[in-house]
Amino acid sequence: MELKGRKIYIETYGCQMNFADSEVITSILKEAGCERCERVEESDYVLINTCAIRDNAEQRIHRRLRDLRAEQQRRRMYVGVLGCMAERLKQRLMVEEENVSFVVGPDGYRRLPEIMTRVAEGTKVAETELSESETYSDIVPVRLDGNGISAYISIMRGCQNFCAYCVVPYTRGRERSRDAESIVNEARGLFEAGYKEVTLLGQNVNSYRWGDVTFAQLMARVAEISPELRVRFATSHPKDLSDELLATMARYGNICKCIHLPLQSGSSRMLKLMNRRYTAEWYMDRIEAIRRYMPDCSITTDVIAGFCGEEEEDHKATLEMFRRVGYDYAYMFKFSMRPDTYAEKHLRDDVPDEVKGRRLEEIIKLQGEIALENNRREVGKTYEVLVEGTSHRSKEQLFGRNSQNKVIVFDRKDAKEGEYVKVRVTDCTAATLIGVLV
Numbered sequence: 047m048e049l050k051g052r053k054i055y056i057e058t059y060g061c062q063m064n065f066a067d068s069e070v071i072t073s074i075l076k077e078a079g080c081e082r083c084e085r086v087e088e089s090d091y092v093l094i095n096t097c098a099i100r101d102n103a104e105q106r107i108h109r110r111l112r113d114l115r116a117e118q119q120r121r122r123m124y125v126g127v128l129g130c131m132a133e134r135l136k137q138r139l140m141v142e143e144e145n146v147s148f149v150v151g152p153d154g155y156r157r158l159p160e161i162m163t164r165v166a167e168g169t170k171v172a173e174t175e176l177s178e179s180e181t182y183s184d185i186v187p188v189r190l191d192g193n194g195i196s197a198y199i200s201i202m203r204g205c206q207n208f209c210a211y212c213v214v215p216y217t218r219g220r221e222r223s224r225d226a227e228s229i230v231n232e233a234r235g236l237f238e239a240g241y242k243e244v245t246l247l248g249q250n251v252n253s254y255r256w257g258d259v260t261f262a263q264l265m266a267r268v269a270e271i272s273p274e275l276r277v278r279f280a281t282s283h284p285k286d287l288s289d290e291l292l293a294t295m296a297r298y299g300n301i302c303k304c305i306h307l308p309l310q311s312g313s314s315r316m317l318k319l320m321n322r323r324y325t326a327e328w329y330m331d332r333i334e335a336i337r338r339y340m341p342d343c344s345i346t347t348d349v350i351a352g353f354c355g356e357e358e359e360d361h362k363a364t365l366e367m368f369r370r371v372g373y374d375y376a377y378m379f380k381f382s383m384r385p386d387t388y389a390e391k392h393l394r395d396d397v398p399d400e401v402k403g404r405r406l407e408e409i410i411k412l413q414g415e416i417a418l419e420n421n422r423r424e425v426g427k428t429y430e431v432l433v434e435g436t437s438h439r440s441k442e443q444l445f446g447r448n449s450q451n452k453v454i455v456f457d458r459k460d461a462k463e464g465e466y467v468k469v470r471v472t473d474c475t476a477a478t479l480i481g482v483l484v
């Protein structure tokens with residue numbers, strides 16, 4: 047059986063890294079002769095690229111797999127589970143979910159053509175070996191669902207920080223950086239194809255290293271491709287956020303003034319239990335450094351409510367930190383105990399669910415107020431905005447983002463997608479700025 051002409055449908059869950067991986071997977075399968083299709087009903091293979099970060103992410107995928115059974119009862123269609131959940135559950139997944147024919151972890155994607163051929167011959171396959179060197183650096187991703195304006199570039203894989211709550215070190219393996227030349231070439235290729243923005247991705251980009259090239263130097267090289275190419279990155283670990291990087295960001299107008307710096311907790315005691323390897327004071331020092339180098343930089347974060355042993359005063363410290371930093375945006379989560387992590391082996395999930403929920407609600411409410419306050423201060427300012435598309439609310443309006451990554455909506459006039467325009471902010475909500483072209 048050949049793969050040539052076979053139709054694949056790919057569905058992606060989880061972080062930006064997974065979306066970038068789906069583009070690598072599509073590239074590998076196109077090379078093998080497969081065609082991508084937009085609907086499950088047309089496909090020979092359904093690939094689900096999964097996330098394992100919290101239990102509800104996994105439950106959602108189990109539900110999706112069950113939904114797919116109906117279509118599989120009508121005709122021959124193979125379902126494969128890829129990504130973090132595949133890595134975590136390995137062949138167990140095919141026992142729990144009988145309709146799954148193959149399971150491939152994040153380092154096994156080069157073998158997909160061979161695996162999918164064997165699957166069509168009637169074998170079930172699990173490939174979950176992790177690698178210390180795979181970066182897919184030679185594979186040119188096929189851009190999916192993109193707007194042709196903004197693209198992700200994966201610059202490193204894996205994570206070995208071993209935060210006590212986190213499965214990622216187990217699902218994505220050892221940290222490894224991708225060859226700097228291939229990153230710069232990919233970015234240049236995108237710019238030449240008309241893209242205006244690239245986001246460099248890694249679980250902890252600050253520990254990027256290729257020979258002598260540091261992350262700050264890599265950013266500078268990408269920024270030098272053209273002042274018309276915006277450069278963003280995610281994610282930073284506060285313990286590794288260097289002044290060298292902040293100075294580089296400040297030096298280049300096209301490196302976007304936005305830093306995602308996951309706090310996780312505002313209590314040093316919790317940070318220690320979480321194995322984050324910084325204190326609340328250290329974190330605050332990094333925030334002050336950001337403000338020193340770039341007074342106009344936006345700051346966003348991740349936070350977990352109700353980690354093992356969290357007391358009311360730890361939670362208060364988190365709220366206090368939110369007030370002090372004044373985040374522009376936050377991803378806020380209830381702690382979910384993950385199998386095999388340090389927390390599962392050595393700590394107790396002892397905060398009752400309703401307490402976790404209440405604390406999360408308090409953080410969400412506070413963050414809503416902070417975001418609105420921050421946005422109100424933007425009214426009257428003028429920003430350069432990269433136009434990304436038509437507003438979801440009205441065909442007469444466009445939306446784009448400023449360097450700080452804030453979404454701005456404005457009347458279209460003669461502006462076009464993919465252009466830089468100047469917009470003056472006239473109004474706002476907690477989530478969006480509203481403006482006029484100037």
Ligand code: 5AD
Nearest residue numbers: 211212308348349379380381382384
């Ligand atoms: N429970 C809840 N949130 C988690 N995160 C990571 N692991 C867990 C967990 N077990 C959050 C962290 C991380 C983000 C990607 O997901 O805030 O930064």
Ligand code: SF4
Nearest residue numbers: 060061097098099130
């Ligand atoms: Fe991304 Fe982590 Fe989810 Fe894997 S487990 S998809 S690395 S968020």
